[in-house]
Amino acid sequence: MWKWLHPYAKPERSYQLASTLLPWFAISSVILLTIGVVWGLAFAPSEAYQKEYYRIIYIHVPAATLSMSVYMAMATAVLISMVWQLKLADATAAALAPVGATLTTIALITGAIWGAPSWGTSWVWDARLTSYLILLFLYLGVIALNNAFDDKALASRAAGILTLVGVVNIPIIKYSVEWWNTLHQTATISKFDSPSMSTEMLWPLLINITGFAFMIGTLTLIRFKNEVLARNSMRPWVIELATKEGIK
Amino acid sequence: MHFDSLSDFFAMGGHAFYVWWSYGITFVLLITLTVVSVIKRKSLLTQIAQQHEHEKKLKQMRKDKKKNES
Numbered sequence: 604m605w606k607w608l609h610p611y612a613k614p615e616r617s618y619q620l621a622s623t624l625l626p627w628f629a630i631s632s633v634i635l636l637t638i639g640v641v642w643g644l645a646f647a648p649s650e651a652y653q654k655e656y657y658r659i660i661y662i663h664v665p666a667a668t669l670s671m672s673v674y675m676a677m678a679t680a681v682l683i684s685m686v687w688q689l690k691l692a693d694a695t696a697a698a699l700a701p702v703g704a705t706l707t708t709i710a711l712i713t714g715a716i717w718g719a720p721s722w723g724t725s726w727v728w729d730a731r732l733t734s735y736l737i738l739l740f741l742y743l744g745v746i747a748l749n750n751a752f753d754d755k756a757l758a759s760r761a762a763g764i765l766t767l768v769g770v771v772n773i774p775i776i777k778y779s780v781e782w783w784n785t786l787h788q789t790a791t792i793s794k795f796d797s798p799s800m801s802t803e804m805l806w807p808l809l810i811n812i813t814g815f816a817f818m819i820g821t822l823t824l825i826r827f828k829n830e831v832l833a834r835n836s837m838r839p840w841v842i843e844l845a846t847k848e849g850i851k
Numbered sequence: 852m853h854f855d856s857l858s859d860f861f862a863m864g865g866h867a868f869y870v871w872w873s874y875g876i877t878f879v880l881l882i883t884l885t886v887v888s889v890i891k892r893k894s895l896l897t898q899i900a901q902q903h904e905h906e907k908k909l910k911q912m913r914k915d916k917k918k919n920e921s
Contacts, residue, residue, distance in 0.1 A: 644874070645852050645860055655864035659873045666877070705884045713873040720869055818881070825888045829895055836899045845899035 615840050617691050618831045621824045628820040635814030642807035650804070659717040661808055665815035667710035667735070671773055673703035673819060674738065677745070678770045681763040693759035694830035695823075696766065697749050702822045704742035706815075711739060722786050730779035731787040734772060741769035755834050 643661035684692035
């Protein structure tokens with residue numbers, strides 16, 4: 604039943620698939636993010652207490668939630684690589700790490716800026732903020748390990764172990780707002796039965812989350828292609844591509 | 852539109868600093884990652900091509916050397 608997937612274990616085939624998907628992901632993300640950002644900034648109503656600066660939510664929440672999804676995707680890729688020794692899974696994990704690190708940085712910075720007017724402080728060492736900062740350090744550690752060895756297989760194994768150990772941090776981040784007292788509020792949109800947000804505010808947020816997801820896809824595809832090229836630099840098809848596009 | 856005028860929009864109800872810095876930093880970070888990722892491809896391909904040229908030259912030299920010896 605899943606046999607149609609088998610040819611994609613070949614790097615060249617997966618590289619071509621990534622090239623085909625790339626423009627669609629890029630176009631979708633640009634369109635969705637344009638709609639979401641313009642809607643969120645200019646058309647959504649203002650919030651009762653925070654007035655206009657609540658609009659930071661339209662980048663803070665997508666970046667924060669998806670940074671954790673990216674981590675789980677990275678851990679899944681590592682698991683696949685360890686169980687089935689699929690080299691392309693290593694390439695996927697290595698491609699995801701810088702994207703996740705950037706998202707985490709965005710969520711931390713926008714959170715600090717948002718905290719200044721709403722909490723009166725940009726940083727507190729409470730459970731949510733501290734565990735989330737550790738997520739950034741995990742990403743940076745994974746990136747550093749990926750670049751620490753010339754042998755890519757060895758680098759991926761080292762980075763993979765750190766990735767899997769770091770998974771324990773994800774539920775801690777997620778439930779930190781419920782387990783401990785923290786300044787950070789609990790989830791706003793994941794409880795769909797009783798959404799604590801008006802639909803006029805919710806729509807641009809959902810559009811932006813989707814737009815961010817497509818943007819993550821775009822960046823991951825670009826970086827995945829790079830990783831595949833780097834890991835197959837001795838293959839004839841890569842050399843052919845390199846002599847065609849490389850020296851000029 | 853929620854705002855009465857364009858200047859009203861840019862003022863963000865007196866919180867322009869927070870809103871625009873958040874969006875600005877996010878934009879800059881995302882564009883940087885995109886540019887770095889795209890440039891990486893070019894440098895990778897150049898590097899692979901150069902290495903291939905180098906190996907081709909070495910092979911040729913070895914062949915020539917063998918010819919001269921015999």
